[in-house]
Amino acid sequence: MPSSAQIIDGKQIAKQIRGELAVEVVEFIQNNSVTPCLAAILVGDDPASEVYVRNKRKACEHVGIDSQLHRLPVTTTQDELLRLIARLNKDESVHGILVQLPLPKGIDTDQVLLAVAPAKDVDAFHPTNVGRLVQGKPRFLPCTPHGVIQLLKRTGIETSGKHAVVVGRSDIVGKPLALLLAARGNGGDATVTVCHSRTKDLASYTRQADILIAAIGKPEAITGEMIKPGAVVIDVGVNRSDAGLVGDVEFAAASQVASYITPVPGGVGPMTIAMLLVNTLTAAKALEQ
Ligand code: BQF
Numbered sequence: 001m002p003s004s005a006q007i008i009d010g011k012q013i014a015k016q017i018r019g020e021l022a023v024e025v026v027e028f029i030q031n032n033s034v035t036p037c038l039a040a041i042l043v044g045d046d047p048a049s050e051v052y053v054r055n056k057r058k059a060c061e062h063v064g065i066d067s068q069l070h071r072l073p074v075t076t077t078q079d080e081l082l083r084l085i086a087r088l089n090k091d092e093s094v095h096g097i098l099v100q101l102p103l104p105k106g107i108d109t110d111q112v113l114l115a116v117a118p119a120k121d122v123d124a125f126h127p128t129n130v131g132r133l134v135q136g137k138p139r140f141l142p143c144t145p146h147g148v149i150q151l152l153k154r155t156g157i158e159t160s161g162k163h164a165v166v167v168g169r170s171d172i173v174g175k176p177l178a179l180l181l182a183a184r185g186n187g188g189d190a191t192v193t194v195c196h197s198r199t200k201d202l203a204s205y206t207r208q209a210d211i212l213i214a215a216i217g218k219p220e221a222i223t224g225e226m227i228k229p230g231a232v233v234i235d236v237g238v239n240r241s242d243a244g245l246v247g248d249v250e251f252a253a254a255s256q257v258a259s260y261i262t263p264v265p266g267g268v269g270p271m272t273i274a275m276l277l278v279n280t281l282t283a284a285k286a287l288e289q
């Protein structure tokens with residue numbers, strides 16, 4: 001019975017959020033005589049990272065947030081990177097700091113993320129901000145998980161009492177997203193199962209999902225027969241192939257089974273960027289009060 005899922009247009013929803021943010025940014029500037037500013041640090045010349053940083057800076061420009069790009073060569077030492085972060089931590093004109101990941105080999109990512117002032121940590125990767133999230137008192141929500149929650153909310157998809165299955169347990173997506181879906185309140189209150197690379201009989205879990213989140217990092221790992229008819233499928237995968245971006249979900253087959261599905265590109269990716277802008281404005285508000 002080929003039916004067709006409704007496609008959740010992340011690009012459109014992200015655009016709507018940027019519109020709302022642009023108004024708030026104007027208000028912020030009028031009230032504080034300061035423009036919110038995001039500092040991006042890009043180490044090395046990974047082509048994907050270049051694209052991501054460009055996406056982020058272009059989005060800043062769209063909503064009236066200033067951005068700085070600090071480009072460092074692949075040969076940069078840990079100390080040099082830490083010195084730049086220390087300088088940006090002290091710089092009162094900078095409200096948000098993001099270190100584009102992955103960092104080149106030889107750099108200790110944990111130590112770098114620990115160096116970012118928690119008040120400027122718009123990716124919410126600092127252990128202090130991770131701890132606050134776990135304790136239910138977040139300062140910033142991590143961008144991709146928050147983007148997924150916003151997609152669900154703004155599409156009118158109820159999460160309360162639903163079975164959400166998160167496939168993937170990364171620190172950046174799977175782990176925090178499972179927390180948010182299980183959290184008390186609007187956009188949460190789901191019953192959450194986390195699956196990963198050691199899960200036995202993955203399909204037996206995914207087939208029980210009312211809301212299936214694919215955050216595996218393997219192209220088209222979730223096939224049509226792994227999805228319960230009528231499920232909501234959120235594809236967080238951003239896999240680069242010769243044909244362009246490919247998700248973690250086999251889209252054509254999945255869209256015959258699901259009720260709602262996000263495309264790649266144009267699903268979760270643009271929402272990640274929009275949530276970075278939200279966090280930068282939040283940081284600016286807190287720092288300028
Ligand atoms: C889209 C990222 C893996 C590892 C490090 C829009 C982005 C991607 C896709 C983007 C990502 C993925 C980012 C689309 C930032 C999301 O239209 O589908 C935007 O720029 N992203 C990153 O900074 O680091 C990553 C994925």
